[in-house]
Amino acid sequence: MSERQDFHPIRTDRPARDDALLTIADVLAESVLQAGAPEVVVGGAALDAAVRWVHVSDSAGVARLLDGGELLLSTGAGWPTAADELGDFALGLYQAGVAGIVVELGSGQTRIPDAVVEVCTERGLALIALHSEVKFVAVTEAVHRALIAAQTMALRERQHLHDLFTALSLRGAPADVVVAETARALGAPVVLENMAREVIAHETLRMPVAEALGELRWTDRIPVQARGVRWGTLLALPGPVHPAGRLTVLELGATALAFGCLADDGDSEWSLLAQRGLIDDLLGARFASPDDIVARLATSGFTFLGRHCHGIVARGAESAGQLAERAAQSGFAAVAALVGDDVVALLSVPASVALSDAVVVRIVGPDRTVFVGPPADDVLGLLASLRAAMALAAGDRSDAGPRVRRVEDRPLERFVASLRDDHRLLAHSERMLAPIVAYDRERRGDLLDVLSALVAHPGNRSAAAAASHLSRSVFYQRLTVIGELLEIDLDDGETLAALHLALLTRRSTAVG
Secondary structure (H helix, E strand, O other): OOEEOOOOOOOOOOOOHHHOOOEHHHHHOOHHHHOOOEEEEEOHHHHHOEOOEEEEOOOOOHHHHOOOOEEEEEOOOOOOOOHHHHHHHHHHHHHOOOOEEEEEOOOOOOOOOHHHHHHHHHHOOEEEEEOOOOOHHHHHHHHHHHHHHHHHHHHHHHHHHHHHHHHHHHHOOOHHHHHHHHHHHHOOOEEEEEOOOOEEEEEOOOOOHHHHHHOHHHOEEEEEEEOOEEEEEEEEOOOOOOOOOHHHHHHHHHHHHHHHHHHOOOOHHHHHHHHHHHHHHHHOOOOOOHHHHHHHHHOOOOOOOOEEEEEEEEEOOOOHHHHHHHHHHOOOEEEEEEEOOEEEEEEEEEOOOOOOHHHHHHHHOOOOEEEEOOOEOOHHHHHHHHHHHHHHHHOOOOOOOOOEEEHHHOHHHHHHHHOOOOHHHHHHHHHHHHHHHHHHHHHOOOHHHHHHHHHHOOOOHHHHHHHOOOOHHHHHHHHHHHHHHHOOOOOOHHHHHHHHHHHHHHHHHHHO
8 A cells, every 4th residue: 555645855954853963962071171170050851952063152142143053152251241131142042043052150150140041941951061261162173073073974874874775675675674674773663664554564672562563653754655656654763873863774774665665566565574474473472472463463453352363274265465355345354474375364353243154255265275263362362273273274185175174173173272382292292103203204204194194084094095195005004004113003092092182283383
């Protein structure tokens, strides 16, 4: 989704505060000023003001000579004496955009007048008193030298960033890589949103995702746009000052993203990237807290409140995008991605709607085999539902026609899914199957497949052989090898149940 607009950007040559090359605090740290025994009369956030030049003057009319961003050095010798005139003088300096005022106490002023202190305090204008004499020319030289050094560093950083993002653009780096590099360059969380405010990619560094997404209203924002078309917004949370300027870094990241959209003829890849990343992170349990996944799902309209949610696997579905679109048309929310040859999806369905077979077919399309996980009402339940659906799909080797299969109709598979991470279940699976796993690995055998067919068709070895695509004689030979390796009786019902449990556990673990 993109938006075509006519853009008329307004720019200024004066750097924003976040792009400051030098601040009042930086100037105060200079040894030449420290020699003057500085006292910060008004500080705090005012010390972060950007300094772009130094101006020396004792004149009461100095405000008209300033362009903004100057650090004013003065002895106060020519300042007014009346309180109201002093207040107007200080207000005029503030309105002229002065970065801060440094007053050398002595012959001009023995103390900073109260009226000046009051205005600076009210307006948040930095005010520093020097208790010892300093050479203003030495201060000017030191500050200008620091400014030139900072500008040189900024140029080097801009060139480095330009090379970095140009290389990303030329390589066709996906959006998530560009976002990650932007975040690392800034040292702050960065998020890419499309025009629908869906989170396409994010790099929150060490901040929890839910917390970062909840604070986006306080971010720097740069549109991702080119040739009058806007595809989204690149956002960054507050972070350290960058030598090249935070907005410069964001602009370069946004430009690389825009080049990607132009090369791909739009932002269609963005949604696929976002949804595949979400499903991969959910399946891999790559989240610090379930709230992180909840926050990311919410940007796609996927919620748990008043809904029942399912993990599903659609075999042979046309595309993940079509499945998600049909789900939306039915009033559902869906996150879908192609995993292997299947479309894996998360569905959020209103609690008042039953996810019947007919509804499932309407979403995935006709002539498809669909595997549906049990309902869930939170992230961990949804993860279990999706894993169960994928395990059911992985074990389905039937050549039967299109159908809807549900984990709820397979009680043993549901049981295994609910205890998937229980170490006792895992130990049972490894203990029972270790000999044939080793046999298959060493000889590139198919004993696990044969055993899976056997437990899927108990009491009907002809059907099991057909499911294995083996002749009955070869199938029976394989069964003999399995029996000898495991030292068990494959005609014993309890033994087959234990083997079935072990196979389901192995399959479920492999899926996760």
